[in-house]
Amino acid sequence: MDNSDLILVVDDTPANLAVLSEALNDAGFEVAIATDGELAISQAELSLPSLILLDIMMPGIDGFETCRRLKASEITQNIPIIFMTALSDSTDKIKGLNLGAVDYVTKPFEEAELIARVKTQLKLYHLTENLENQVAERTRKLEETLHQLQQSQVQLIQSEKMAALGQLVAGVAHEINNPVNFIHANLKYIEEYTQIFLDFLELYQKNYPNPVDEIQEQAEDIDLEFLQSDVTKMLASMKIGTERIKEIVFSLRNFSRMDEAEFKDVDIHEGIESTLLILQHRLKAQPQRPEIKIIREYGRLPSVECYSGQLNQVFMNILANAIEALEEANAKLTYQEIEDNLNQILIHTSVINEELVQIIIADNGCGIPEHIRQRVFDPFFTTKPVGKGTGMGLSISYQIVVEKHKGQLKCCSEVGGGTKFVIQIPIYQTKE
Structure with missing residues (x-):
């Protein structure tokens, strides 16, 4: 104040x-x-x-x-x-x-x-004003960063694209983390102040159990008992919200480990889950369709020696394509028809032998015609309208899996039968 x-x-x-x-x-x-x-x-x-x-x-x-x-x-x-x-x-x-x-x-x-009420409202007013300014400034910076990335992406070679994406996601995580920590830290004080007010009110009620009629009527009118319990619940839910954002920031950082120049032992499932968290908003129910259900069939995988950030980008590209395939299939169906054959993406992981692990990502969309399936890994090949895609996502994924990790990436699909991508990655990388 x-x-x-x-x-x-x-x-x-x-x-x-x-x-x-x-x-x-x-x-x-x-x-x-x-x-x-x-x-x-x-x-x-x-x-x-x-x-x-x-x-x-x-x-x-x-x-x-x-x-x-x-x-x-x-x-x-x-x-x-x-x-x-x-x-x-x-x-x-x-x-x-x-x-x-x-x-x-x-x-x-x-x-x-009167003075106490004025001071309380001024504290809340200034806190809200400061938070709004912080969030607006961070949002403006994020929008500028995103715009700059979108302008430069098409001109970068594949390796530069991967590095830029990692830096962007790490930067976004950092920028989000600052205002969230600010809000989360201030919630602690708001919670303390609120408890002081509630304790004071309880002390007042204890020592003056029979207030004058006017105060009693006011307490009943504003439902004082409900307000006392509800305000603590509201603060608790706000704390949960900020903690949830911090979890998302952690997943963004985990996803964006693009700058790691060496192979490291990585939990493949952790990478898949961080990618799913980032795509969660696209999986949720929409007005035109129910949610896209994720079916996890995870095997017992050992740690895999890999470039974790780049492998996460492969999961991102394939899962995003699966979501788009389902949305394309939904465009031709009614809501009831979609409900009768729910959208789903299956993720199956397993150990093939002592050298390889396998990740299968399959959707139950409309499938890909053979003449298109043969070209899905070709650079700049896309069936999307101009401005909707560069045609580099699966090409980059192929480069990461096959060239960087000495693995295999295959696409299996037929019209009406959905699409399945099979990724095979060596558990250990041989030094050349």
Whole structure:
């Protein structure tokens, strides 16, 4: 909270304005005043206060209409508004909250309570403002990075493409990690502050078990017991959300190990799972189709000596092609027909012998005609419209498996019978 925060007080009663201004000034705030709704709107657009204390019952336009117009303006819509009212009708309170107010102060009010509520809302306002700025800046940088990559990809040779992709994914993971860590760290303090408020409220309730009717009615109106339990649940869910993003960042880093210049022992299943996590948004149910089901038939594989980042790119290319094949087949079917023959991708891993492991990725899409199947590994060959693909994905995959790892990559398919890619990788790489 910044002590130079400007608070706009809107009230048509001079005595109230005087008391509020004095209390806020004593707390270190700057104060602006307005005596009606029209003046309040003009003053808010001109001075952009950090918070508005708004009376409901005023001549001309009342507090509700003033709030509605403030929230409808792009200039003032994000300024937090605390209503001041003598009303105890829950309908009026709900109406105000629905219009965008963040809190209520009931007249006559305690000065300490008013200042506490103002400080709490200002803390939340500044925290939200800072988070939004951080996320917007990170998003802008990510968009710029992605745009630059898209412009350069077509011009790079195959090896440069692989390196650029690894750097991009690692960069994206790094950029996402910064704001997520910022949010996650601040949630800890928000959780502590919230618990302090709840403990204080519980202490108050313990020592004053029989509050005056007005407080009791207010507690019932706002469903205080529900709010006390729900706020901790909300914070817990937010923490889970940030932890989930951190897991995705970890998978991005694991996926993007393109810069490793040496063969390393790698868990193949871990690479497949990190790739599936990145593609998860494309596997989920869509308005035009149910989810694409992943069937895992994992064998007991030993660690495999390989370039893990490049092998992950092979999994990415083949799985992405499988998803596109299923979507292409779905375009010709109704939703019910798709449900009757659910989209699925089978991933089967096994040990062939003491030297080789095998990974099969198969979809139940519409299959590939023979004259196209014979060319799927040719550089720049694609059946997609102009601008929708470079035709390099499977060619690069073939290079990685066959040339870099001395393995095999085969495509088996027939029209109406789905498509299967078979990858065979040596467990150990022989040094030349």
